Amino acid sequence: MALLHDAAPQTATVSETAPTGPSDRGAVPLASGALPVLGHLPAFMHDATGVLRRGYAEHGYLFGLRLAGVSAVVMLDPGHRREILGQPEEALSIAASYPFLKTMFGSDFYFMAETSEYQRQRELYVPVFRGAALHDYLAIMERHTRQLVQRMGAAGELDIVRTCAELNLRIIADTFFGPDLGHHLAGSLDAFERFSANVSFLLPPWMRPTRALRSRSARRQLHTLVRRCLAERRAHPRPTADFLQSLCESRYSDGRPVPDESIVHQALGLVWAARETTSGQLAWALADLLTHPEHRTALLAEQQPLAAAGTTLTMEGLHRLTHLDHVLYESERLHPLAILIARRALRDLHIGSHHVPRGTMVLTSPYLTHRLPEEFPDPEAFRPRRYAEDPKAVQRLLGFGAGVHRCLGRRFARLETKVLVTLLLRHFHMELLDTPTPVTGLAPRGLSGPCRMRYRRRADTA
Numbered sequence: 237m238a239l240l241h242d243a244a245p246q247t248a249t250v251s252e253t254a255p256t257g258p259s260d261r262g263a264v265p266l267a268s269g270a271l272p273v274l275g276h277l278p279a280f281m282h283d284a285t286g287v288l289r290r291g292y293a294e295h296g297y298l299f300g301l302r303l304a305g306v307s308a309v310v311m312l313d314p315g316h317r318r319e320i321l322g323q324p325e326e327a328l329s330i331a332a333s334y335p336f337l338k339t340m341f342g343s344d345f346y347f348m349a350e351t352s353e354y355q356r357q358r359e360l361y362v363p364v365f366r367g368a369a370l371h372d373y374l375a376i377m378e379r380h381t382r383q384l385v386q387r388m389g390a391a392g393e394l395d396i397v398r399t400c401a402e403l404n405l406r407i408i409a410d411t412f413f414g415p416d417l418g419h420h421l422a423g424s425l426d427a428f429e430r431f432s433a434n435v436s437f438l439l440p441p442w443m444r445p446t447r448a449l450r451s452r453s454a455r456r457q458l459h460t461l462v463r464r465c466l467a468e469r470r471a472h473p474r475p476t477a478d479f480l481q482s483l484c485e486s487r488y489s490d491g492r493p494v495p496d497e498s499i500v501h502q503a504l505g506l507v508w509a510a511r512e513t514t515s516g517q518l519a520w521a522l523a524d525l526l527t528h529p530e531h532r533t534a535l536l537a538e539q540q541p542l543a544a545a546g547t548t549l550t551m552e553g554l555h556r557l558t559h560l561d562h563v564l565y566e567s568e569r570l571h572p573l574a575i576l577i578a579r580r581a582l583r584d585l586h587i588g589s590h591h592v593p594r595g596t597m598v599l600t601s602p603y604l605t606h607r608l609p610e611e612f613p614d615p616e617a618f619r620p621r622r623y624a625e626d627p628k629a630v631q632r633l634l635g636f637g638a639g640v641h642r643c644l645g646r647r648f649a650r651l652e653t654k655v656l657v658t659l660l661l662r663h664f665h666m667e668l669l670d671t672p673t674p675v676t677g678l679a680p681r682g683l684s685g686p687c688r689m690r691y692r693r694r695a696d697t698a
């Protein structure tokens with residue numbers, strides 16, 4: 237029964253029947269609860285973190301899952317993680333692990349494309365997120381966040397999930413498309429949500445026909461919008477290149493211009509990579525901060541010199557907010573948006589001493605590794621101090637991936653989160669009205685909405 241995408245040949249042999257031998261110290265134990273035929277798939281789709289926790293509780297750093305016709309192995313050992321994330325595409329494929337990206341953005345989008353085309357696109361994207369570019373983005377992030385502070389007025393209630401999603405899309409739209417065109421995109425949150433709602437790591441699109449239809453119609457809407465932006469930008473080029481300008485001018489290595497269809501896919505692909513993840517992280521950061529009010533006094537004290545120095549945020553000033561960094565790292569640790577990082581074995585291989593047959597889904601998990609007591613003592617506690625006590629702890633965070641495909645937008649996302657939390661803390665007393673709960677299943681593990689907060693403007697910033 238082929239419920240999983242047919243991205244790679246399927247075998248089901250890692251788990252109970254993995255071969256033993258000199259280079260294989262034994263079978264990979266299977267997490268309990270597998271049903272006949274479907275295995276762990278229904279439970280995994282309903283409550284992926286519950287299944288992961290159970291596998292870890294039963295077997296520790298290495299366990300198997302059966303996801304209908306596909307064998308998956310979850311590997312948490314630090315050495316295994318490094319191997320998985322450092323393997324070349326021909327061995328452990330990222331493209332074969334996220335087949336829905338092909339449906340959404342075509343087969344010539346980024347790591348779905350041939351290696352040379354992936355490299356070409358990567359070279360285009362990397363400068364967009366370099367330090368120098370972030371300086372310019374900071375002004376955009378601050379402007380939109382201050383407008384939010386303005387709109388919030390003296391007191392009220394808001395849903396932090398929706399508010400963060402809207403703010404984030406405004407920021408992405410202006411940073412990627414330029415303030416001249418960003419407004420076209422900024423109002424399209426609903427279209428983006430419909431477009432993304434059909435993403436599934438495990439089920440092919442035809443299993444959810446209504447979502448697939450809605451997603452396709454949203455995709456058409458977004459394509460029209462991006463094409464309009466392209467046409468406007470070509471008619472009025474910007475003197476300083478931004479992401480859209482770089483895309484408009486991009487050419488293949490033989491000099492041919494990249495066709496518009498491909499440019500539209502790349503533009504939407506990058507917005508997609510940045511949107512749900514970052515807005516989820518913003519919302520968790522606020523929720524975690526409000527759930528742990530004991531850090532507020534220290535955070536406000538740390539802000540004092542910044543606020544006194546003037547109204548505009550600077551990179552240097554934000555860099556000095558180390559307590560805030562630690563609070564945000566702790567939020568990232570306990571609430572990573574990506575609970576899993578997946579690769580598909582395109583050939584038989586070994587990871588450590590374990591034989592991994594071709595077709596196996598090889599998984600490692602930010603959600604679980606962030607809770608390993610050997611790496612983060614007292615893992616369930618919200619303890620920002622751990623990063624002051626052990627500065628290397630931050631390097632063990634895996635929420636933005638690692639190795640070859642480490643997230644290009646991590647500094648962007650962290651900066652945006654810092655700006656939001658800094659300005660809201662400075663201007664408002666805030667309290668949560670709802671208990672924060674995560675989105676379940678295999679979607680990015682954002683905060684489930686609505687999650688309301690009540691706020692009142694601080695007297696000294698009225």
Ligand code: HEM
Nearest residue numbers: 509510513514517573574635636637641642643644645649
């Ligand atoms: C909190 C926000 C974000 C989270 C949690 C996140 C998470 C991740 C993760 C886990 C990966 C690695 C995927 C893998 O190895 O399978 C990744 C890769 C990537 N992310 Fe992010 N991301 C975030 C924000 C962004 C932003 C703002 C951008 C900007 C466009 C972005 C662009 C990318 C790109 C282009 C890659 C692929 C890198 C490569 O293969 O060369 N991400 N992200």
